[in-house]
Amino acid sequence: MLQFDSALVWFRRDLRNYDHAALYAALKASRRVFCAFLFDTEILDKLPAATDRRVEFIWHSIAELKQALESTGGGLLVRHGGARDEIPRLAAQLKVDAVYANHDYEPAAMARDRAVERALGAQNIVFLTCKDQVIFEKDEVLTQGGRPYTVFTPYRNAWLKKLEPFFLKPYPVDKYRERLARPPATKMPTLASLGFQQTDLTGLGLPAGMSGARMLLGAFMSRMTQYHEQRDYPDLEGTSRLSVHLRFGTVSVRELARAAYLEASCGAQAWLNELAWRDFYFMILHHYPHVVGHAFRREYDALEFPNNKKLFAAWCGARTGYPLVDAAMRQINQTGYMHNRLRMVAASFLVKDLHVDWRWGERYFAGHLNDFDLAANNGGWQWAASTGCDAQPYFRIFNPVTQSQKFDPQGGFIRKYVPELAGCDEKSIHAPWLMTPEQQKNAGVIIGRNYPAPVVDHAAARLRALELYKSVRR
DNA sequence: TTTTGAGTTGTTCGA
DNA sequence: GTCGAACAACTCAAA
Secondary structure, X not given: OOXXXXXXXXXXXXXXXXXXXXXXXXXXXXXXXXXXXXXXXXXXXXXXXXXXXXXXXXXXXXXXXXXHHHHOOOOOEEEEEOHHHHHHHHHHHHOOOEEEEEOOOOHHHHHHHHHHHHHHHHOOOEEEEEOOOOOOOOOOOEOOOOOXXXXXXXXXXXXXXXXXXXXXXOOOHHHHHHHEOOOOOOXXXXXXXXXXXXXXXXXXXXXXXXXXXXXXXXXXXXXXXXHHHHOOOOOXXXXXXXXXXXXXXXXXXXXXXXXXXXXXXXHHHHHHHHHHHHHHHHHHHHHOHHHOOOOOOHHHHHOOOOOOHHHHHHHHOOOXXXXXXXXXXXXXXXXXXXXXXXXXXXXXXXXHHOOOOHHHHHHHHHHHOOOOOHHHHHHHHHHHOOOOOOOOOOOOOOOHHHHHHHHOOOOHHHHHHOHHHOOOOOOHHHOHHHOXXXXXXXXXXXXXXXXXXXXXXXXXXXXXXXXXXXXXXX
């Protein structure tokens, strides 16, 4: 039933033209539907560098989305400005009755949306939002007592129990595609006009847009059955690499969940589990927004981290002397990506070995990860720092050498990112400082000269971390 | 209300 | 080298 003469769909982190909740809702309710994307100055102006892979990823994805919408009779208005002014202005110019968007769960985005809603309301334009980027949101999966879960496993069990094909159905956008309106022809801003330079995303294994996601998903489908066995080895192509596409919505989470749901393999189930984690952290952020800046368990805000700036700089600069940690940090520094296992190793090392506040690490990852997502990043860091819901117990401290031997047994990943150590055999590459001077010479590396000696002693650092955490629990 | 079982991803120590 | 216990008690969720 038609409710509106015309509507505007505001794209944010949902850069696709299929299985799109807000687009479908708008098309279903309106005679004509315009589409718009905003390069938001509130976000872009805060970015420190002139090259930012995320902006570039978005730009390419937007270019593709625009073309896709145009090929079905519609179009995409692309603007550069502040959302609080620009969206109401655009809505007024187009004389729409409603603006549609998909839910965003981050506190800053929610504040922005409330402001936009007020401004639109003042012009008698309604602002309608939809669930799109998760399978179950906010209050859809609750305990029997009607409270949000704070422990993952019972949450996941309830999540899986509720999961039915109905919730995974794609929104059939095509059904109403003749209602897509062609907006007045305008040029899309160039990357340079936004103040950013082009790099080589594809060279980093980061193909943008719906087509990039399609390619990665297609390749992953044949590996999905092995996911549970291969996902922990950074030197293998075990994961989907779709995180950045989930971040910007160039793939639909329903489509991914459907792919896993329809397959009974252990790999598919393990992967589905990861999608449940994603929902879990969005839900946690919604119900417990204090996790932004504070420990989920507030008593852990009392932890007094020494925060040695030199050690933090060594971690950032991949000069800790622990090969797997340094390889991980070079991976994020060079590519904007870090393998999930390594995120845990690097996080544990920063907090439990270098005794640096988890928020420093969280901020660093936020600035460097292409797939950075507030909810998941915060959840992961709090888990590693033992301050979160379902936290790793405080005495569970990753040993960076053991992790290296377990998950990069041949040292292939280390060799790729720390070529100084390429000449080490697979035994000594995990702890190269243990080599005799002669072995070092044969391996072509002198510890302390070509590659740093360990900045801390793990055994001693571990004991100190135990003390640090003990003082809070007393 | 009380009880019970369980809790992402680990490490170390000593037998 | 392999194995089990200890790490420490607490909170959550469900029965």
